[in-house]
Amino acid sequence: MFDEKDVILEAKHITRKFPASGGRTLTAxxxxxxxxxxxxxxxxxxxxxxxxxxxxxxxxxxxxPTEGEIxxxxxxxxxxxxEELRQNRQYIQMxxxxxxxxxxxxxxxxxxxxxxxxxxxxxxxxxxDAVARKFLxxxxxxxxxxxxxxxxxxxxxxxxxxxxxxIALEPEIIVMDExxxxxxxxxxxxxxxxxxxxxxxxxxxxxxxxxxLGLIQSFAHQIAVMYLGTIVEVLPGEEISTSAMxxxxxxxxxxxxxxxMDFSKKIESIxxxxxxxxxxxxxxxxxxxxxxxxxxxxxxxxxLIDVAKGHxxxxxxxx
Amino acid sequence: MAMxxxxxxTISYKNVPAVQNVNLSLEEGEICSIVGESGSGKTTVIxxxxxxxxxxxxxxxxDILFDGETLLTRSGEEWRKLRGTKISMIFQDSGAMMNPTRxxxxxxxxxxxxxxxxxxxxxxxxxxKMLENMRLPNGDNVMRSYPFQLSxxxxxxxxxxxxxxxxPKLLLxxxxxxxxxxxxxxxxxxxxxxxxxxxxxxxxxxxxxxGVAAYMSDxxxxxxxxxxxxxGTRDYILKGTRKEYTKTxxxxxxxxxxxxYV
Ligand SMILES: Nc1ncnc2c1ncn2[C@@H]1O[C@H](COP(=O)(O)OP(=O)(O)OP(=O)(O)O)[C@@H](O)[C@H]1O
Ligand SMILES: Nc1ncnc2c1ncn2[C@@H]1O[C@H](COP(=O)(O)OP(=O)(O)OP(=O)(O)O)[C@@H](O)[C@H]1O
Ligand SMILES: [Mg+2]
Ligand SMILES: [Mg+2]
Numbered sequence: 001m002f003d004e005k006d007v008i009l010e011a012k013h014i015t016r017k018f019p020a021s022g023g024r025t026l027t028a029x030x031x032x033x034x035x036x037x038x039x040x041x042x043x044x045x046x047x048x049x050x051x052x053x054x055x056x057x058x059x060x061x062x063x064x065p066t067e068g069e070i071x072x073x074x075x076x077x078x079x080x081x082x083e084e085l086r087q088n089r090q091y092i093q094m095x096x097x098x099x100x101x102x103x104x105x106x107x108x109x110x111x112x113x114x115x116x117x118x119x120x121x122x123x124x125x126x127x128x129d130a131v132a133r134k135f136l137x138x139x140x141x142x143x144x145x146x147x148x149x150x151x152x153x154x155x156x157x158x159x160x161x162x163x164x165x166x167i168a169l170e171p172e173i174i175v176m177d178e179x180x181x182x183x184x185x186x187x188x189x190x191x192x193x194x195x196x197x198x199x200x201x202x203x204x205x206x207x208x209x210x211x212x213l214g215l216i217q218s219f220a221h222q223i224a225v226m227y228l229g230t231i232v233e234v235l236p237g238e239e240i241s242t243s244a245m246x247x248x249x250x251x252x253x254x255x256x257x258x259x260x261m262d263f264s265k266k267i268e269s270i271x272x273x274x275x276x277x278x279x280x281x282x283x284x285x286x287x288x289x290x291x292x293x294x295x296x297x298x299x300x301x302x303x304l305i306d307v308a309k310g311h312x313x314x315x316x317x318x319x
Numbered sequence: 320m321a322m323x324x325x326x327x328x329t330i331s332y333k334n335v336p337a338v339q340n341v342n343l344s345l346e347e348g349e350i351c352s353i354v355g356e357s358g359s360g361k362t363t364v365i366x367x368x369x370x371x372x373x374x375x376x377x378x379x380x381x382d383i384l385f386d387g388e389t390l391l392t393r394s395g396e397e398w399r400k401l402r403g404t405k406i407s408m409i410f411q412d413s414g415a416m417m418n419p420t421r422x423x424x425x426x427x428x429x430x431x432x433x434x435x436x437x438x439x440x441x442x443x444x445x446x447x448k449m450l451e452n453m454r455l456p457n458g459d460n461v462m463r464s465y466p467f468q469l470s471x472x473x474x475x476x477x478x479x480x481x482x483x484x485x486x487p488k489l490l491l492x493x494x495x496x497x498x499x500x501x502x503x504x505x506x507x508x509x510x511x512x513x514x515x516x517x518x519x520x521x522x523x524x525x526x527x528x529x530g531v532a533a534y535m536s537d538x539x540x541x542x543x544x545x546x547x548x549x550x551g552t553r554d555y556i557l558k559g560t561r562k563e564y565t566k567t568x569x570x571x572x573x574x575x576x577x578x579x580y581v
Contacts, residue, residue: 001358021463048472048501049455097471097498100415102493152332152374155411155494156357178378178471183325184357184412184527185571196580209411211500212363219580255501256507259557259572266507269533276456 002037002222002310008205009059009092009173014068014151016054025278028054029065030229033304036173039203043237045213045252049277051229052209053097056175059207060094061085071174090120093171095179097209099162103150109136110146111163120169129143135164139192155182163191167198175207180215192219212239213256222310225249227276229305230286235311245313247290285318292317320345320387322521323368323489328381330367332374338363338545340381346489348519350511352532354568355542362411365491368523369408370398379543385489403434404476406486411493413527417466422476424447426464430481449480454506456512472498479507486518493525507533529572533557541565 011034020026028051044052057063058070069076072092080088093116097104103112110132117123123131124150133143139160150158159182165266166174172197180188185299196219198204210216216223220237233246244250244290254268273288281287296316304314321344330338335343338360345351353361368383379482383390385406387396393401402408410416418426427446428439437445447458451579453476455461470545476500482490492511496504508531514520526532532539539556541564556565 018468021460024460026460045500046475047573048498048503053470076531098412098415099374100412152360154362160357178498182357182527184355184496184568185529185573186567187357188569189573190525192580199581211498212502212573213501214575214577217575218573218578221581236581238579252501253575255505256575257504257528257534258574259530259533259569260574261530261534263534267505267512272454276452276460278457278460 002035005039006038006039007035008073010071011035012032012069012071013057014058014065014070015065016058017049017066020278022284024278027229027280028277029142030280030310032068032226032229032231034231034234036205036207037221038205038236039199040221041199041206041219041237043216043223043227044210045223046205046226047228050212050226051257053177055226056094056177056207056209059173059175060092061088062094066202084239090116090169091171092173093166093169094175095159095162095166095177097177097179099158100155102162103158105147105150108146109148109150109153112150113146113168113226116169116237117164120189122169128285131168135168136161137247138167138194139164140187156187160187160191160264161184163195164234169197170202171204171277173205173207177209178211179208188215192194196218210269213252217241225252228280229277230285230301230314232286232314234304239311242313243308245307245311246286246315247292247317248286251289284314321345321384322349322386323523324381324382324384325364325368326375326384328364328367328383329379330363330372330376331379332376334379336379336545338367339395341547343540343547345489345523346519347523348515349538350515350522350524350536351538351540352536353523353525353540353542354527354529354532355540355548356544356564357527360545361542362493363526365408365493365523368489369379369402369406369491370465371408384561399433403430403487405487405488406489406491407485408491409478409482409493409495412467414466414471414474414498417474417550419466421465422462423464423466423469427462427481428476431484435499436542445484448481450477452482452483452510453477454503455480470501472503475499475505479549483514484509486514487520488518490514490520491520494527495524496531497527506530511535541568 016029018026036058113132114128132146151237216242225233287297302314302316304312322346325343328341402497428442431442452457533553
C-alpha cells in the first residue's frame with residue numbers, strides 16, 4: 001500500500017529544542033522521521049505536550065527545526081524564504097488546534113474563508129460571497145454565517161470555518177491539528193466523510209493529530225505514536241486495536257472511554273510522575289511508567305525497528 | 320432543595336434566542352453532562368449560570384437559582400465573591416482566553432491572591448502544586464512560561480487547575496478534556512470524581528465524548544437547536560431512548576475496531 005515512489009513529504013531526523021527557564025533546554029521533538037504518502041492519511045497520536053503540534057508546524061514552515069530536514073517533492077522546505085515560502089503555503093495547509101487564535105477577530109467569516117483564495121488570486125472579489133457560502137455549507141454550516149464575526153459563533157462552528165478555509169485552496173497536503181475535537185460526533189462524522197471524499201477525489205495527503213483513537217483508526221492509513229518527543233510506534237491504521245506492541249500504545253488503548261465499557265470500573269491511571277521534556281532520561285523515554293521496564297531500558301534508547309510490514313516499534317522488548 | 324436550578328430559561332444574543340425554555344436541576348454532589356449538537360447552546364447555558372455571557376447575551380426569560388437564591392440580579396461585588404470559590408468554570412478554549420503577554424505564574428498568583436490572603440511565595444507554591452496535580456511536569460517551569468510556550472492540552476490543564484483550586488461547590492466544565500490524550504484525560508476525570516467524593520462538589524460538564532459523559536454522570540442532557548432534546552440517566556440515554564437525535568449521536572461515536580472510511 002505504501003509505495004516509496006508515492007512519498008510526497010519526508011521529514012528526516014527532526015529535532016527541536018527550546019530554551020526554558022533557568023537556562024535549561026526543553027526538547028520538544030527528538031530525532032523524528034516520518035513520511036507522508038500521496039493520497040494517504042498519517043494519524044499522529046500521543047500524550048499532551050509530547051511534541052505533535054511542534055512537529056506539524058514545521059510542515060507549514062511556521063517554525064524551523066533545530067536539526068533535520070523536510071523534503072516536499074524532494075525539495076528541502078525548512079530553508080524556504082520570501083516568495084518561494086509564500087508560494088509553498090498554497091500546497092500545504094494547516095488547520096490549527098486553536099482556530100480562534102488564528103482568525104483576525106475583525107474580519108467577517110466570508111473574508112476569513114476567502115483570504116487565502118484572494119491572496120493566490122484564485123477568485124475575484126465579486127465571487128467571494130458565493131464561494132464562502134459554498135464552503136460553509138460543505139462543513140455543515142448555514143451560508144448566512146458568511147456575515148458573522150468569529151466571536152459570534154460557538155467553538156465547534158469556528159473550528160469548521162477553519163476547516164473550510166484550509167480545504168478551499170485544494171492543497172496537496174492538509175495538516176489537521178485536533179481539528180474536530182470541538183465537534184459533536186455526528187458533525188464530526190460529516191466532516192471526516194467530507195475530508196475522506198476530497199482525499200479520494202483529489203488524492204490529497206493528510207496529517208491528522210487527534211486524541212480519539214477510534215476516530216483516527218476510522219480513516220488513517222498509517223498511525224504514528226509519539227511519546228516525549230520521539231516516535232515509539234508506527235503501524236497501519238486498521239491494526240491499532242489489534243496489533244499495537246509498544247507498552248505506551250497499549251496504555252493508550254486501555255484508557256479509552258467507550259460506550260461499551262464497564263461503568264463501575266475504577267479509572268486506571270499511570271501512577272508515576274508525568275515525564276518532562278526538560279529532563280529526558282537516557283534510555284527509553286517511557287521507562288519510568290512502563291510496567292515491563294528492564295535493565296537495558298534505563299541505559300539505551302531503543303531504535304525504531306521493523307517488526308512487520310508497515311509496522312515499526314521502538315522498544316527493547318522486541319529487539 | 321436543589322443546589323442549582325434553571326427554571327424555564329431562555330437566553331438571547333441581541334434579542335435572537337440561542338437557547339429556549341431550559342429546565343435543569345442539580346443536587347449537591349451530582350454530576351450532570353450536557354452533550355449535543357455543535358452550536359446547540361451548551362456553552363451559552365453554562366456561561367449564563369456563571370453570569371458571564373459573551374457578546375451581549377442575556378437571560379430573557381426564566382430564572383437561575385443557586386442555593387435557592389436567584390443569580391440573575393447579583394451585583395459585581397457579589398459575583399466576585401461567588402466566582403472561583405463557590406462556583407467556578409473551566410472554559411472551552413482556556414488557551415485562547417489567556418492573556419498572551421502575561422506569564423502563567425503571574426496570572427495564577429494574582430488569581431489565588433484575589434481569593435485568599437496569602438503571600439506571593441505561598442500563592443506561587445500553591446499554583447505549582449495545582450499544576451502538578453493536573454499531571455503537568457515541572458509546574459515551576461509552566462508558571463514561568465507564556466501561553467504560547469505551552470501545548471494546547473497544557474494550556475487547557477492550566478485552566479482546569481485554576482477552576483479546581485478552591486474546591487468549588489459547583490464546577491462548570493466546558494469540554495475540559497477534549498484537548499487531552501486519553502491517559503491524561505483518565506487522570507483528570509478521576510480528579511473530578513475525587514472532588515465530588517471529598518468535597519461534595521456538583522459538576523456540570525459539557526462534552527462531546529459520550530463515553531466520558533456516560534462514565535461520570537448521574538444525569539445526561541442532550542441538546543439540539545437551542546433546546547433540551549432528550550435527558551435522563553445513563554441507562555436511559557444509552558439503552559432506553561426513543562429520540563432519533565440521541566440515537567444518531569450514539570451511532571456516530573467512533574469506536575476502536577469500528578467503521579472505516581478508507
Ligand atoms: N514556542 C515554544 N517555546 C517553548 N516551549 C515550547 C514552545 N512550543 C512548544 N513548546 C513546548 O514543547 C512541548 C511540545 O509542545 P506541543 O505543542 O508540540 O505538544 P502537543 O503534542 O501538540 O500537545 P497537545 O496534545 O497538548 O497539543 C511542550 O512541552 C511545550 O511546552
Ligand atoms: N456572542 C454571540 N453572538 C451571537 N450569537 C452567538 C454568540 N455566541 C454564540 N452564538 C450562537 O448561539 C448558538 C449557541 O452557541 P454555543 O456556543 O452555546 O454552542 P455550543 O453548544 O457550546 O456549541 P459547540 O459545541 O460548538 O461549542 C450558536 O448558534 C452560536 O452561533
Ligand atoms: Mg498540540
Ligand atoms: Mg461550546
